[in-house]
Amino acid sequence: MDSSRCLKLLKNAKTDNERMAALLLVTKLVKSNEADQVTRRKVFDAIGFSFLNRLLSTRSAPEGCSETVYQKIAVAVLASFCTDPELVLHPQITGKIPVLNKLITAVYPCEEDRVLIVDSLQCLHALGISELGREHLFRCNSLEAIAQCFVLHQAGQLECRSLLLTLLSSKEVISTHIDLVRPVVEFLGHEFKRRQDKVKLELCSLLLSVITVGEEVLLTKESTWLKNVAVGLSDILTNKTDAVYREDALCLAAILCREHGLDWALEVEVQGKRPGTFLVFLIYLVGAEVQIQLYQSKFSAVFAQAKLISSCFLMLEAAVMRLASVCEDNQSDGTPSTVLTPEDQLQLHTTLTDTFAVIVQFLDTLRQAHTPEDLCFPLHPVTMATVRVVGAWLAEESLAVPTELYTLLPFLLAVCQKATFITPTSTPITLTAPTPISTPTSTPITSIMPTDVPLPAGDASLVLCNEEDDMLKFLLPGLHHLTADTTPRKVLLGANLSHVMSKYFLAVSESPCSPEMKDRLISCCGIFLNLTVTEPDIVKDSSFVQVALTAARLLVSEGPEDIFYMLHLCLVLLMVARRQGADTFSSKDLLPSWNIVFNTLVMALKMYPPLKPRNTPNPAKEQWSGCSELWFLSIQELTAIIEQCGWLQEVGVASGAVEQLNGLFRKLPERDQEVMSPICSFLQVLTEL
Numbered sequence: 001m002d003s004s005r006c007l008k009l010l011k012n013a014k015t016d017n018e019r020m021a022a023l024l025l026v027t028k029l030v031k032s033n034e035a036d037q038v039t040r041r042k043v044f045d046a047i048g049f050s051f052l053n054r055l056l057s058t059r060s061a062p063e064g065c066s067e068t069v070y071q072k073i074a075v076a077v078l079a080s081f082c083t084d085p086e087l088v089l090h091p092q093i094t095g096k097i098p099v100l101n102k103l104i105t106a107v108y109p110c111e112e113d114r115v116l117i118v119d120s121l122q123c124l125h126a127l128g129i130s131e132l133g134r135e136h137l138f139r140c141n142s143l144e145a146i147a148q149c150f151v152l153h154q155a156g157q158l159e160c161r162s163l164l165l166t167l168l169s170s171k172e173v174i175s176t177h178i179d180l181v182r183p184v185v186e187f188l189g190h191e192f193k194r195r196q197d198k199v200k201l202e203l204c205s206l207l208l209s210v211i212t213v214g215e216e217v218l219l220t221k222e223s224t225w226l227k228n229v230a231v232g233l234s235d236i237l238t239n240k241t242d243a244v245y246r247e248d249a250l251c252l253a254a255i256l257c258r259e260h261g262l263d264w265a266l267e268v269e270v271q272g273k274r275p276g277t278f279l280v281f282l283i284y285l286v287g288a289e290v291q292i293q294l295y296q297s298k299f300s301a302v303f304a305q306a307k308l309i310s311s312c313f314l315m316l317e318a319a320v321m322r323l324a325s326v327c328e329d330n331q332s333d334g335t336p337s338t339v340l341t342p343e344d345q346l347q348l349h350t351t352l353t354d355t356f357a358v359i360v361q362f363l364d365t366l367r368q369a370h371t372p373e374d375l376c377f378p379l380h381p382v383t384m385a386t387v388r389v390v391g392a393w394l395a396e397e398s399l400a401v402p403t404e405l406y407t408l409l410p411f412l413l414a415v416c417q418k419a420t421f422i423t424p425t426s427t428p429i430t431l432t433a434p435t436p437i438s439t440p441t442s443t444p445i446t447s448i449m450p451t452d453v454p455l456p457a458g459d460a461s462l463v464l465c466n467e468e469d470d471m472l473k474f475l476l477p478g479l480h481h482l483t484a485d486t487t488p489r490k491v492l493l494g495a496n497l498s499h500v501m502s503k504y505f506l507a508v509s510e511s512p513c514s515p516e517m518k519d520r521l522i523s524c525c526g527i528f529l530n531l532t533v534t535e536p537d538i539v540k541d542s543s544f545v546q547v548a549l550t551a552a553r554l555l556v557s558e559g560p561e562d563i564f565y566m567l568h569l570c571l572v573l574l575m576v577a578r579r580q581g582a583d584t585f586s587s588k589d590l591l592p593s594w595n596i597v598f599n600t601l602v603m604a605l606k607m608y609p610p611l612k613p614r615n616t617p618n619p620a621k622e623q624w625s626g627c628s629e630l631w632f633l634s635i636q637e638l639t640a641i642i643e644q645c646g647w648l649q650e651v652g653v654a655s656g657a658v659e660q661l662n663g664l665f666r667k668l669p670e671r672d673q674e675v676m677s678p679i680c681s682f683l684q685v686l687t688e689l
Contacts, residue, residue, distance in 0.1 A: 055073060056071055101145035142167075150203075240461045276339045289312050384419075578640055
């Protein structure tokens with residue numbers, strides 16, 4: 001096609017028929033390779049958009065033609081120009097966005113009108129390529145129109161999906177335009193529940209993609225569309241579907257579990273059955289999927305399904321926690337759960353037991369085929385998910401752990417250690433070593449100066465990896481329980497658990513203070529306390545001195561809300577100090593820490609219910625029940641240490657603990673010997689100066 005001839009026709013056209021013929025030539029010219037950017041621009045300027053605008057708005061058509069014949073021509077011309085990145089942002093193009101929105105959401109009786117939808121979406125997609133074009137689309141609320149087109153027109157589903165994911169490309173974009181995005185997700189969720197055809201399956205895939213990007217922003221407690229999505233998922237999962245759609249549904253269900261646990265599944269009623277039935281079925285389906293995936297002959301095939309396997313493992317984690325909480329509720333009040341019947345609980349436990357047997361077998365095969373280094377550099381999502389789900393199972397005391405897993409504990413520990421620590425290139429970290437504090441009869445406390453000594457050999461790698469790759473944190477609750485049991489404790493000690501945990505405790509203590517950091521340190525303290533009580537010879541290891549010194553350094557003035565955390569640190573310091581000799585911890589730099597030990601015991605006792613006003617709310621009373629055992633152990637340990645080390649008497653008196661404890665002691669009921677007895681012993685040794 002000669003461009004000069006086309007331009008001449010455009011300029012000389014006097015009737016609508018001549019203009020129409022010229023436009024048809026324009027479409028062919030612009031789409032051909034003969035038209036360069038300069039030629040496109042000349043043709044674009046020569047068109048005269050008043051005629052094009054009339055074509056877009058007219059509904060009359062020649063006899064025997066579709067009503068949309070003129071609109072097809074006009075949109076085809078627009079689509080041809082939208083291939084040019086400069087012209088697509090011209091006001092004449094961006095001004096047509098509202099018209100294009102209407103065209104893709106209209107209902108067309110003829111199949112031949114499909115080209116109108118495709119060309120309109122092509123225009124919108126071209127606009128969505130650039131940031132400025134996307135802003136135009138958001139401003140004209142094309143998002144809603146594209147979502148409606150996805151549901152209405154099967155012909156344009158692929159284009160709509162691609163365009164929606166282009167517009168919603170990041171969490172930041174979704175957050176910025178949340179007022180536009182939320183109604184669209186509400187609409188998609190409603191349609192996902194309502195439709196009972198292939199569109200439901202396609203909506204599942206689309207919702208999975210959109211929510212994956214904006215999970216934190218979209219999955220709030222106020223999200224009313226979650227119930228619709230839950231019902232839609234139950235429709236898919238309780239019926240026979242192709243594997244690809246079942247996998248999408250399971251991945252979408254896992255996202256809901258990550259943000260809301262399994263509560264959403266408890267509320268779904270399938271075919272009039274009572275709540276709870278779908279949850280049991282869902283976990284059964286997850287277990288079956290895990291067995292299918294892990295029984296594959298090659299590890300490469302298993303690792304290729306990382307997203308699906310990780311999603312299934314996440315739901316197994318949620319099921320373990322749900323079942324454990326139900327068992328605890330049943331044991332606490334003797335009444336069965338009102339949501340999960342005993343039959344449901346039994347079936348859920350059977351499914352989990354069978355599934356974890358397969359996971360343990362997979363883990364053993366993994367151990368035989370790979371070293372920890374192979375699995376950690378780089379860390380594969382399947383490795384991470386496997387450790388997480390096994391850690392969740394180990395963490396629940398109410399669920400029986402298979403003894404076959406004990407032999408795999410060294411391998412699990414090694415993998416977690418390799419993934420968690422990074423060997424630093426900087427010089428080794430040093431900690432303050434203690435210098436003994438003399439008794440009041442000799443040199444004053446404040447005159448003693450500390451010295452610095454390096455960490456024990458092998459403890460230089462104290463740098464944690466990034467937060468996402470910290471795998472030891474997933475094992476901490478389970479290790480806490482296992483170290484209280486003789487058989488797994490011996491296995492773990494053979495795998496150098498005390499050294500690994502000491503190294504981890506020191507590394508976590510260097511992390512920025514946060515609730516999660518405190519939770520990890522509490523779990524570590526629980527493990528150290530178990531080892532100190534059951535394996536007292538281990539405390540003689542120098543790494544335990546470093547742990548106790550670090551616990552002392554972490555002791556800072558905190559409020560009552562952190563009493564559980566503070567008591568754990570105090571007890572680790574006290575138990576190690578008693579067995580190592582308290583003079584090992586007599587540096588003048590530790591004086592503030594010892595003061596806090598005394599004050600923490602006073603603060604904890606103030607939470608004792610008889611010392612509280614009668615109208616104290618239940619949460620305050622529950623706080624004492626959570627820390628009472630720690631308080632009893634701490635005051636007993638401190639009493640024993642003071643008997644050995646006279647310098648602590650002076651520290652205790654100076655801290656004001658004697659006066660405060662005396663005041664609290666007088667307020668205790670006379671018959672309350674359980675609390676009065678340790679306080680009485682403590683005050684006796686504290687005041688014998």
